[in-house]
Amino acid sequence: MALRLRRLDHVGYGYAIYQGQALVATGKGAINTLSHVFDAEAIGALKGLQKALTLPSNADTQRWLCIDSTSVICCKRANASDTSQWAFLESHRLIDRHAVNIRWSPGHQGITGNEAADSLADAGAKSDIVDPGPTAQPTISGIGSIARSLAHNVTSGWWRKNEPTLSGGYRKWQLDYALKEPMELKLSRPTLHRLLALRSRHSDFEAYHKTFQA
Structure with a gap:
């Protein structure tokens, strides 16, 4: 799964889920305008992980969460940040339960999954469709x-x-x-x-x- 974000009027996120080389699911959305790309990366990674866990898989399936932000990766592994903390804590729970691996995926390197997620993030920001719940709330970094x-x-x-x-x-x-x-x-x-x-x-x-x- 690859993740890329872009900031327009809204902050958008996008994710692309692959099984092997096959694209099996995508998603996109926007979060509250009082937020930063860091928040969208955290929330988008969680949304993608939640979606991936609903897909059919074998007992020995290895799952990789690929993110291009090293700061988000650090918070996904441990030490959730104050901003968007709920997304990090829920990610911790799912990562531990399902033995999810995390990998850095450098952006703007022509990586197929990143390019797909990048386009989805643009579309998510332009859609102005914000999920209900914590996603729709301002974040600490945005308020700051x-x-x-x-x-x-x-x-x-x-x-x-x-x-x-x-x-x-x-x-x-x-x-x-x-x-x-x-x-x-x-x-x-x-x-x-x-x-x-x-x-x-x-x-x-x-x-x-x-x-x-x-």
Whole structure:
């Protein structure tokens, strides 16, 4: 079974199930728009596995779940992620019960199953048909993206409002407002001291001395 995902308006998934070289079943669908491709890969792999387990097979049949995302494979084997956790936990249960093997299947390599699943994922995203239940719910990663975007908009708006009130000495550097640790803090203390002095003009500069001599 091969799996490929594409992001359009919805996030779509697709799967193709093979017995030997014969294509025996396919499936596709979409998940909530507040989600990521990672979620679709997790859910699509589960949907494909569930379908494969309903097909006729021999007692000695070996089942392989082929996925092109190493991060999804890691979570399928153990340590389910917080986002789409329900899909990973159900996969764990089925994988353990039916002794399913997992294999990495690199994408964009002309692998027949991947190409088929890729087309199905496109069709699933375009169909806007979302299965009921957890699949239709926003995911943690999708909600997190919205939260980060809102926080960025708030801080950016605050900076646009307050940056003009700074002195010309600061504004000429055209500094952005960032919450992450700036690269400058990795400098040595003497170097950082001189950089801060240069940017703030609060040090041994002619303009600084003139200001305090006035």
